[in-house]
Amino acid sequence: MPTDTLPPWLDARAIDNALSREKAPDSAELTDILDKSLALEPLSIQEAAALMRVCESEDLARLLAAADQVKQKVYGDRIVLSAPLHISNHCGSECVYCANRRGNTTVARKYMTPPEMREAGRKLIRQGHKRVILVSGQLPNADVEYLAEAVSVLYTVFDGLGEIRRINVSVGPLQPEEYAVLQSVDVGTVLIYQDTYHEQSYRAAHLSGPKSDYQARLKAADTALQSGVTDTGLGLLLGLGPWQYDLLAVMLHAAHLTRVYDAGSRTVSMHRLRPAPGSSFAAPYPVSDGEYLRCVAIMRLAVPYTGIVLTTKEPAGLWRDGCNAGCSQLLTGSVANPYESWTEAPGEKVPFPIGEDCHVDEVVRFLLEEARHLPSFCTACPRLGRSGSEFLSMVQECGMKSQCGPNSIASFMEFLLNYATPYTRQLGEKLIAEKLDGLPEQERGAAERLLQKVRSGRMDEFI
Template sequence: MPTDTLPPWLDHQAIDKALGRESAPDNAELRDILDKSLALESLSIQEAAALMRVSDPEHLVLLMNTADQVKQKVYGDRIVLSAPLHISNYCGSECLYCANRRGNTTVARKYMTPPEMREAGRKLIRQGHKRVILVSGQLPNAEVEYLEEAVSVLYTVFDGMGEIRRVNVNVGPLKPEEYAILQAADVGTVLIYQDTYHEASYRAAHVSGPKSDYLGRLHAPDTAFQAGVGDVGLGLLLGLGPWQYDLLAVMLHAAHLTRVYDAGSRTVSMHRLRPVPGGGFEVPYPLSDGEYLRCVAIARLAVPYTGIVLTTKEPAGLWRDGCNVGCSQLLTGSVANPYESWNEAPGEKIPFPIGEDCHVDEVVRFLLEEARHLPSFCTACPRLGRSGPEFLSMVQECGMKSQCGPNSIASFMEFLLNYATPYTRQMGEKLISEKLDGLPGPERGAAERLLQKVRSGRMDEFI
């Protein structure tokens, strides 16, 4: 596929036409669309655009509740927890909204060394994390070798009984042989965020450097799959372009990946544009909290099988509401501590990243007390080698729910026994007891057998 032309799946005219709709769906149309989602069928962009026009408060509540039902049907009530780990903020691009941008002189710059990566990994393990997402700027030199080294380091870090079991990578477009290097290093999902599919908005915000290549980034997920990568994740930086446009575009992108590679998008990350050190970039298309939640809900309804990822960096606890409208994964933001050594001269420059001080125990406590969701640290699928078409097939058959219930309970008990504060452990064991009562007989039996092993000191137990 040529990478210097617009890919055929991104039909700007079709998106604009769908967004030209002005009327809200009536009762019958809304019910038909929501029933289609409940049947776990992907929506068309015309149907998603109709949901964007819902204005009646009762209809909006129905939309949100249905998104939660779809998520429950596919994944159960679990919320998978991961931690981002920023290993470098050097970058060769000038993206006006980003603290990593090449011309930003207000932040301290650093490449983490292998010993620092190891210590950062230990700090995350001590909080109970098993899943890590590596984040860096689009590095000017030796990007793949550096990432490969970081992956290898993290997979060999142990602290007591804990370890990192899944390393995903947020990376820019690479050559096929470079993706193959990451795959050989046992990388999990390769995350390639377009941020905005709205071409004018993209070009206005990405003024120079590797990330200014709009077309190259659009084609990168295809290149990754063709190079043998098992799973690719897409992502939006909401507010950079019109959210309605970007949501329809990411739907088309996910549909293309499913159609061509039978794998789809393993995840879709839904982050909002936020202020950063050395910023001053005005958000071109700001979203209200209500619009953000509607965007998350429609994404779940439109692409029922994908993992919808939110971040605890969202202000005002908005990520909490997102857990009830279709979110299935949370980046906890509990990575502040590894950066103590970034600033060699304290006070001279702002260390980066900042604003990511939400401890995983705090997130777990919320999920237990308020949301009543099951926090999950499960890594059974990567342990079993499930990726791409095999993973998607299992999700489509709702096999995730039947296996993930017991596996998530076991992984959560492992967290409670080894990492949780006493109050969180008490609340967590109470919730596990309640969840067991709600499981069908075979699933409950499997969960109880796993729990017995974990309570006896076994780790990394799953079916």
């Protein structure tokens, strides 16, 4: 039953009004909107709705190119790589599209044990990962202690050549004291995906259990930030609701967080609904590849300072195009199957749906083939305790380019020397040489000093 008590920032009428526009912007209006975004000003929902109506292929090409330019201005060439790690699939919710849903009898249930977490952590480290996102189901009493234990265990895994340096968590709404537990173990960004803001679609897909509480989900980022969490991330599961509505709603949500907490949303994750084991639910609002790319680009143009996160669950051609249209982070290299005992025997139940299971080396190679993206494993900000509004200020002053350029190059070289296959290393070293040539003198000097240290065997070097 739709409610009339939406939080004030989620103005459904304003979204509907913006979406009632049918006309494509003419060339002058399109130029004005793109120029505003290129000046790194967030767009209004009316401007974003206008971009949704662009239909001429030339205009669409301008839109995608501008999104790429905005990404370059704020983040430079970097694409940050993180691995999702599924640690539990027990869940008290019945979300019709999800393999973890309580009523799904086709998957085995599992809590990863601390030794298994260590083994999974080692596997991620051996691929070269430094950033992990913990994923689990949602129980009526969210297992915060379990999550906190997983974070502590993973931060202490060391595999000779490296460690995990940043752990973000994807969770449902928690109580203030539960967020404090996560903070006490040094969790990074707390990701709370609304999946769809379209109330009717949300209620149709989330039948029972904690996640069926649409309102609680909407309030969760506020509660987290009020409870001392410094970084939150928002997310969409495109296909659950009308994507046009969801894009405008997540913009309003991010604007609200910026206005009230000065921190905004650190990231917006943009995943498409995919078939899940044990679910015959089809996306009510399917999003084509072309629409998906447009979503990515509009989101980048609308919220210039926010990290846009895609996943290598998407076809390779598409996530690569996404990296040229505003994406700044990729989820990949999941060790969804961390146990030697797992098999792919027909009929055998597996605990976790296999997802972003590309090997990092392969993803890095794909990025390098474009000869422009710099895969980054940098964790300098968390190492320096830079988060929340401090991080946002740095991004707004375009510090991402001047400080993160050298740091990203150093983190990438650490990957190439310690984890990459010989061919990837060869491509990577060539790209680093080219990137160095293009850097201003001061940044180049800083990057070369860092590279010297990394080449001499030092790790975790940054400025």
